[in-house]
Amino acid sequence: MRYISTRGDRTAKQFCDILLEGLAPDGGLYLPERYPQVQTETLEAWRSLSYADLAFEILSLYIDDIPASDLRALCHKTYTKTAFGTDAIVPVRQLKEGIFIQALSNGPTLAFKDMAMQLLGNLFEYELGRRGETLNILGATSGDTGSAAEYAMRGKRGVRVFMTSPNGRMSPFQQAQMFSLLDENIHNIAIEGVFDDCQDIVKGVSNDLDFKARFRIGTVNSINWARLLAQVVYYFAGYLQVASTPGARVSFTVPSGNFGNVCAGHVARMMGLPIEKLVVATNENNVLDEFFRTGIYRVRAGAETYETSSPSMDISKASNFERFVFDMLGRDGARVKALFHDAISQAGRFDLSATPEFQRARETFGFVSGTSTHANRLETIRGVYASDGALLDTHTADGLTVSRAFAEPHIPMVVLETALPIKFAETIVEATGEQPPRPPGFEGIEDLPKRVHLMPANVDQVKDYIRANT
Numbered sequence: 362m363r364y365i366s367t368r369g370d371r372t373a374k375q376f377c378d379i380l381l382e383g384l385a386p387d388g389g390l391y392l393p394e395r396y397p398q399v400q401t402e403t404l405e406a407w408r409s410l411s412y413a414d415l416a417f418e419i420l421s422l423y424i425d426d427i428p429a430s431d432l433r434a435l436c437h438k439t440y441t442k443t444a445f446g447t448d449a450i451v452p453v454r455q456l457k458e459g460i461f462i463q464a465l466s467n468g469p470t471l472a473f474k475d476m477a478m479q480l481l482g483n484l485f486e487y488e489l490g491r492r493g494e495t496l497n498i499l500g501a502t503s504g505d506t507g508s509a510a511e512y513a514m515r516g517k518r519g520v521r522v523f524m525t526s527p528n529g530r531m532s533p534f535q536q537a538q539m540f541s542l543l544d545e546n547i548h549n550i551a552i553e554g555v556f557d558d559c560q561d562i563v564k565g566v567s568n569d570l571d572f573k574a575r576f577r578i579g580t581v582n583s584i585n586w587a588r589l590l591a592q593v594v595y596y597f598a599g600y601l602q603v604a605s606t607p608g609a610r611v612s613f614t615v616p617s618g619n620f621g622n623v624c625a626g627h628v629a630r631m632m633g634l635p636i637e638k639l640v641v642a643t644n645e646n647n648v649l650d651e652f653f654r655t656g657i658y659r660v661r662a663g664a665e666t667y668e669t670s671s672p673s674m675d676i677s678k679a680s681n682f683e684r685f686v687f688d689m690l691g692r693d694g695a696r697v698k699a700l701f702h703d704a705i706s707q708a709g710r711f712d713l714s715a716t717p718e719f720q721r722a723r724e725t726f727g728f729v730s731g732t733s734t735h736a737n738r739l740e741t742i743r744g745v746y747a748s749d750g751a752l753l754d755t756h757t758a759d760g761l762t763v764s765r766a767f768a769e770p771h772i773p774m775v776v777l778e779t780a781l782p783i784k785f786a787e788t789i790v791e792a793t794g795e796q797p798p799r800p801p802g803f804e805g806i807e808d809l810p811k812r813v814h815l816m817p818a819n820v821d822q823v824k825d826y827i828r829a830n831t
């Protein structure tokens with residue numbers, strides 16, 4: 362399998378080359394040159410597999426530059442009951458109202474980003490070891506991504522993490538999760554500023570190409586193809602848990618921000634998984650809902666990007682969305698470049714409403730969408746607590762809210778649970794008056810010793826810190 366760029370560069374790359382790279386050289390995102398097809402018989406045969414073996418089967422359709430036995434071992438090392446809490450890894454449960462919830466949030470940091478990041482940690486260690494190279498991951502986080510990256514990379518040979526976060530702006534639980542990591546290869550950098558300052562620092566350091574090359578600076582952001590590929594697996598695993606007959610159709614609702622998670626659902630559907638609808642659920646930052654309703658994609662300015670109670674979906678643009686547009690436009694790289702490079706940089710928007718491709722998008726690709734607000738979130742959390750006696754996290758509540766408009770008789774609807782409620786306790790208390798339960802192992806983490814360096818929002822000081830610690 363070879364990989365190509367969404368902006369037309371057809372220099373074919375192998376999986377391990379793009380594993381350690383970010384964007385393609387022309388600024389596009391990598392996608393496989395085609396989607397391998399999974400027939401019903403194969404899918405049915407996969408029912409009996411463990412999650413790790415299912416992951417191996419799917420990954421091996423896309424990765425041919427890691428020997429099969431090594432790839433299988435990496436899958437088994439990653440997807441364990443110890444790391445993810447159950448043998449099913451992504452168990453599905455049914456709510457009283459009939460809708461299914463698929464748990465993706467039982468990994469080490471209690472959010473779905475662990476599903477991919479845990480694999481990425483093992484892939485990085487493997488590939489860097491094979492090449493005799495090292496990598497310094499520099500990132501910016503407002504919560505879930507940073508902690509998932511740190512828990513995936515802690516103790517890994519050849520990898521160091523320098524993670525910036527806005528000082529005092531993460532939830533106390535999220536801060537405690539990250540700052541209590543004492544591993545030598547993990548560096549928490551609290552920046553005196555907001556999340557945008559952290560992102561500017563990452564950009565500032567990466568724009569110094571000399572520094573970037575000399576200190577082997579890399580990233581683990583959500584546009585990484587390996588992360589997306591790892592996420593494809595749980596759509597198959599969820600499907601097999603709720604589809605009672607071969608070929609039965611199933612719908613998924615996905616709480617969405619950067620379009621990474623639901624893009625993996627799109628890939629699964631393109632591979633032939635019988636997905637009826639892919640429901641994109643956004644919060645008040647409804648860039649994606651606006652597109653799927655109107656055909657207009659409009660990047661938001663800072664003042665129009667809201668801080669909400671489902672903060673991991675607070676985005677101004679959806680960084681993986683370009684992948685879907687590439688497929689929607691029949692993989693026309695020149696057109697994608699005109700939209701994402703030219704139109705977005707000049708006007709901050711593009712309009713596909715009049716194109717036949719957009720008009721066919723729902724039918725061809727199954728995408729529909731909706732927006733959920735703070736009031737919807739509270740009501741859904743309260744309602745499920747009353748009917749089922751269980752608490753949902755705020756992002757998952759956005760998903761459930763939106764899913765209800767698209768649930769159909771005889772087609773199971775699966776909402777992806779992207780975090781556990783404990784991570785966003787304040788809103789859960791606001792909705793129900795109850796403190797969410799703490800999973801075992803997380804008692805008292807706020808009181809553990811912390812390892813964090815406080816710094817002003819200054820690129821040179823962050824560079825000095827990296828220099829001194831590599």
Ligand SMILES: *Cc1c(COP(=O)(O)O)cnc(C)c1O
Pocket residue numbers: 472473474505506583616617618619620621622623673674756779780
């Ligand atoms: C990252 C995240 C999302 C959004 O996922 P995307 O891939 O960015 O669309 C939703 N919920 C939670 C809890 C997250 O951490």
